[in-house]
Amino acid sequence: MNLESLYQEIILDHYKHPRGRELLAAPLGAAHHVNPTCGDELTVQVAVDSDGRLMIGYEGQGCSISQASASVMSELVTGLAPGQSEVIRQAFLDMMRAKGTGEPDEDVLGDAVAFAGVAKFPARVKCALLAWMALQDAEIQSGLLTQQSKDGDS
Amino acid sequence: MGAPSMSIDVARIKKDFPILGRTVRGGRELVYLDSGATSQKPYQVLDAERSFYETSNASVHRGAHALAEEATIHYEDARELIAAFIGAAPSNIVFTKNATEALNLCAYAFSNATALARQGAPGRAIDPRFVLSPGDSIVISEMEHHANLVPWQELCAKTGASLRWFSVDDDGRLDLSNIDALIDETTKVVSVVHQSNILGTINPVREIMARAHAVGAVGIVDGCQSVPHMPVDIADIGADLFMWSGHKMLGPTGIGCLYGTTEILDAMPPFLTGGSMIEMVHLEASTFAPVPQKFEAGTPMVAQAVGLAAAVRYLTDLGMPNVAEHELALADYTIKALTSIPGVRIIGPGSAVDRGSAISFVVDGLHPHDVGQVLDNEGVAVRVGHHCAWPTCRRFGVPATTRISPYIYNDESDIDKAAAGIVAAQEFFGVAK
Numbered sequence: 037m038n039l040e041s042l043y044q045e046i047i048l049d050h051y052k053h054p055r056g057r058e059l060l061a062a063p064l065g066a067a068h069h070v071n072p073t074c075g076d077e078l079t080v081q082v083a084v085d086s087d088g089r090l091m092i093g094y095e096g097q098g099c100s101i102s103q104a105s106a107s108v109m110s111e112l113v114t115g116l117a118p119g120q121s122e123v124i125r126q127a128f129l130d131m132m133r134a135k136g137t138g139e140p141d142e143d144v145l146g147d148a149v150a151f152a153g154v155a156k157f158p159a160r161v162k163c164a165l166l167a168w169m170a171l172q173d174a175e176i177q178s179g180l181l182t183q184q185s186k187d188g189d190s
Numbered sequence: 191m192g193a194p195s196m197s198i199d200v201a202r203i204k205k206d207f208p209i210l211g212r213t214v215r216g217g218r219e220l221v222y223l224d225s226g227a228t229s230q231k232p233y234q235v236l237d238a239e240r241s242f243y244e245t246s247n248a249s250v251h252r253g254a255h256a257l258a259e260e261a262t263i264h265y266e267d268a269r270e271l272i273a274a275f276i277g278a279a280p281s282n283i284v285f286t287k288n289a290t291e292a293l294n295l296c297a298y299a300f301s302n303a304t305a306l307a308r309q310g311a312p313g314r315a316i317d318p319r320f321v322l323s324p325g326d327s328i329v330i331s332e333m334e335h336h337a338n339l340v341p342w343q344e345l346c347a348k349t350g351a352s353l354r355w356f357s358v359d360d361d362g363r364l365d366l367s368n369i370d371a372l373i374d375e376t377t378k379v380v381s382v383v384h385q386s387n388i389l390g391t392i393n394p395v396r397e398i399m400a401r402a403h404a405v406g407a408v409g410i411v412d413g414c415q416s417v418p419h420m421p422v423d424i425a426d427i428g429a430d431l432f433m434w435s436g437h438k439m440l441g442p443t444g445i446g447c448l449y450g451t452t453e454i455l456d457a458m459p460p461f462l463t464g465g466s467m468i469e470m471v472h473l474e475a476s477t478f479a480p481v482p483q484k485f486e487a488g489t490p491m492v493a494q495a496v497g498l499a500a501a502v503r504y505l506t507d508l509g510m511p512n513v514a515e516h517e518l519a520l521a522d523y524t525i526k527a528l529t530s531i532p533g534v535r536i537i538g539p540g541s542a543v544d545r546g547s548a549i550s551f552v553v554d555g556l557h558p559h560d561v562g563q564v565l566d567n568e569g570v571a572v573r574v575g576h577h578c579a580w581p582t583c584r585r586f587g588v589p590a591t592t593r594i595s596p597y598i599y600n601d602e603s604d605i606d607k608a609a610a611g612i613v614a615a616q617e618f619f620g621v622a623k
């Protein structure tokens with residue numbers, strides 16, 4: 037286990053240069069999540085554009101893993117049809133629960149495969165998941181996602 | 191590496207702590223700098239607990255057999271030794287699960303008394319000092335551990351009393367300039383921390399308790415971070431109630447202590463009820479045992495008390511003045527080591543005066559979690575986060591801090607390793623100055 041396996045280049049890059057890190061003018065739904073053990077905070081907002089595609093806004097403070105994860109997530113799900121984000125979120129959750137075993141699907145997860153190494157550090161898994169959990173709550177709040185799908189995954 | 195302290199022989203002490211001989215993260219020597227969270231345990235404590243189970247284990251204060259008698263003697267001898275450690279009599283010490291439970295025991299004395307008074311419970315002597323109503327106030331500080339904050343918030347919610355607090359200045363000291371306005375005739379409880387677990391500040395609790403008593407309030411001091419690290423004479427502090435946890439002073443988990451004056455403990459209604467804490471039980475109602483048993487419902491933590499007594503013996507042999515001196519020297523060394531790294535800022539008193547050795551800091555451009563991760567990779571164990579003192583973090587405008595908290599088994603070389611790790615973190619993340 038070394039630092040580089042946790043802090044992949046992609047993660048450090050997203051941490052230092054976050055993509056799309058701003059709030060939306062007219063969000064349909066938003067969620068503010070905190071990681072009470074370390075004080076990481078994140079607000080994630082969702083809306084849809086005129087074509088019905090997902091738009092993401094976010095803002096927060098926290099460690100490199102939590103903030104980079106939010107940046108990667110926003111890139112991945114922006115422009116998707118609502119509901120599609122759930123597929124990626126589920127794949128991300130599976131990867132985080134795999135404790136570093138198994139092959140994450142790069143076709144589904146894109147840059148987010150860089151977080152595979154985080155799964156080997158149990159104390160950091162929550163940091164990586166923060167953005168994805170907030171996204172799900174924001175989507176439920178906006179009506180883009182039903183509560184049922186949330187209950188289903190735990 | 192600086193000269194080792196005269197009286198505390200760290201190299202010899204380290205040998206008493208088996209865990210300090212292990213390696214972490216692929217063979218790195220463990221450097222344990224998280225004793226503010228919990229301390230490690232010497233053989234003497236482990237052996238005492240084991241030997242109790244091997245030779246004398248039985249339920250205390252009941253049964254007429256030889257083991258029950260021996261176990262009771264061990265338990266009560268432990269109480270005597272632990273009480274003497276802070277200059278108290280054994281009947282003034284109640285064993286609890288930890289300091290958090292002791293603080294809840296205190297807060298519940300107020301909510302239970304208030305509920306009993308509302309109900310007009312016949313035959314129950316209810317001390318008006320514990321009955322709260324809207325208009326009453328509870329005074330804490332901005333540097334409290336959540337354990338000395340949340341129970342009082344809950345008490346306010348249940349009774350209509352309001353919460354007030356001392357603020358903290360930029361150097362991490364309590365602002366006492368408004369003490370007479372803050373603690374006034376409406377004040378029923380004043381509860382403050384002796385030594386802050388996040389800032390390291392040692393507070394002038396004697397002065398604060400004196401003001402609490404001047405207005406007739408119950409005075410409480412959280413001694414979690416003072417009892418393990420400095421000589422404490424309870425008479426000197428003047429608190430009505432005072433508590434700490436065994437696990438932060440070389441003792442086992444699962445045992446904490448509540449000190450109370452006889453007069454206050456007698457006046458407080460019980461917290462947990464059931465077996466062991468009663469005098470007479472009828473189906474309609476019961477009466478309660480004298481203190482401390484009144485507050486020790488159920489089968490108590492006997493082996494843990496025996497272990498904690500061994501910890502007290504260990505610390506007494508070292509001499510608490512020596513422990514305090516060692517830690518002050520380490521605090522001074524740590525402050526200098528940290529402030530010599532560009533981009534590192536200490537959150538808390540910036541000098542080794544009226545402060546303990548727990549030192550929180552932030553690194554420009556780095557989140558504490560990431561600092562802690564790099565340190566961990568070097569084998570250095572520190573705490574990161576808000577240290578159960580979230581409002582204190584907010585006061586300093588930081589989401590979290592990294593905290594170095596050494597103890598008797600640490601020396602300057604451990605601090606050097608932590609400092610080197612911080613520089614390594616800055617380099618890894620490209621924020622070195």
Ligand SMILES: Cc1ncc(COP(=O)(O)O)c(C=O)c1O
Nearest residue numbers: 288289290335337387412414435
């Ligand atoms: C100042 C202070 N108060 C209260 C507590 C709570 O102690 P425990 O978790 O052992 O109940 C702690 C320990 O974290 C502390 O440092």
